[in-house]
Amino acid sequence: MRDEKLASVLSLIPYPLSLIPYPLPLFPMLPVVQQLLVLQERDQRIRSLQRDLKEIPNLKIRAATRLADDEAAVAVARARVLEVELAIKNLDLDAQTRRNTIVRLKDQQFATRKNEEFRVMGLEIVRYEKDVHDLEDKEIELMEKLESVKPELVTALAKLAATKKLVDEEVAELTERTKHIEARLVDLTTERVTMVQSIDPSPFGMYERLMKTKGDSAIVMLENGICGGCHVRVVSGTMNSLKLNEAITYCEQCGRVLFIEG
Numbered sequence: 001m002r003d004e005k006l007a008s009v010l011s012l013i014p015y016p017l018s019l020i021p022y023p024l025p026l027f028p029m030l031p032v033v034q035q036l037l038v039l040q041e042r043d044q045r046i047r048s049l050q051r052d053l054k055e056i057p058n059l060k061i062r063a064a065t066r067l068a069d070d071e072a073a074v075a076v077a078r079a080r081v082l083e084v085e086l087a088i089k090n091l092d093l094d095a096q097t098r099r100n101t102i103v104r105l106k107d108q109q110f111a112t113r114k115n116e117e118f119r120v121m122g123l124e125i126v127r128y129e130k131d132v133h134d135l136e137d138k139e140i141e142l143m144e145k146l147e148s149v150k151p152e153l154v155t156a157l158a159k160l161a162a163t164k165k166l167v168d169e170e171v172a173e174l175t176e177r178t179k180h181i182e183a184r185l186v187d188l189t190t191e192r193v194t195m196v197q198s199i200d201p202s203p204f205g206m207y208e209r210l211m212k213t214k215g216d217s218a219i220v221m222l223e224n225g226i227c228g229g230c231h232v233r234v235v236s237g238t239m240n241s242l243k244l245n246e247a248i249t250y251c252e253q254c255g256r257v258l259f260i261e262g
């Protein structure tokens with residue numbers, strides 16, 4: 001919003017004044033300092049966008065790690081379901097083995113002519129039938145347990161799906177942001193090339209060195225006698241030089257170029 005307002009204000013002012021960032025300095029400023037100030041504003045925007053761009057892969061990774069907890073919860077719930085299902089299957093197999101034995105014993109019992117053998121087999125059949133009954137009881141218990149663990153898996157899967165949707169949206173948004181930043185950077189860099197062509201090489205070189213060594217800004221405002229870069233009060237000579245406005249004035253503490261606002 002502020003950018004739009006600034007753009008509309010600046011569009012009314014002829015170059016190079018049109019490139020002066022809002023608020024317009026009211027105190028006279030050397031044209032070269034004006035140019036450098038505008039360049040600095042572009043450079044700071046470029047740097048900030050480059051930082052944003054560099055941070056995007058990390059943001060994508062961070063978004064993806066949000067899935068980890070939900071994935072772990074799904075794995076736990078799934079393992080619980082599988083465990084119960086496997087136990088039921090084993091009980092089933094055990095019961096089936098005993099049922100087969102019962103059929104075999106009944107066949108043998110039917111075939112035997114010896115009373116004792118018939119009686120012993122009868123006892124075995126009863127024992128196996130009791131086993132089958134017990135196994136079936138256990139199976140019913142496990143079936144009930146399965147019904148209670150299955151919803152946990154369903155809930156965990158639903159939560160994972162919801163998180164994944166959010167993460168996918170976030171990643172898509174970040175990809176979109178990358179494209180936008182890259183396009184903006186191309187524009188700003190192109191603008192910068194044009195801008196630099198109109199600046200004297202010597203002050204431009206000085207500006208480049210300052211930007212490199214200071215990291216944040218080369219041109220700073222002097223406010224109430226305090227340097228906007230190092231926040232130290234400048235000496236009166238520096239203040240006078242600024243007011244005279246005949247040559248570039250540097251902060252004697254940090255070496256940044258100063259400008260003053262009325």
Ligand SMILES: [Zn+2]
Binds near residue numbers: 227229230231252255
């Ligand atoms: Zn300073």
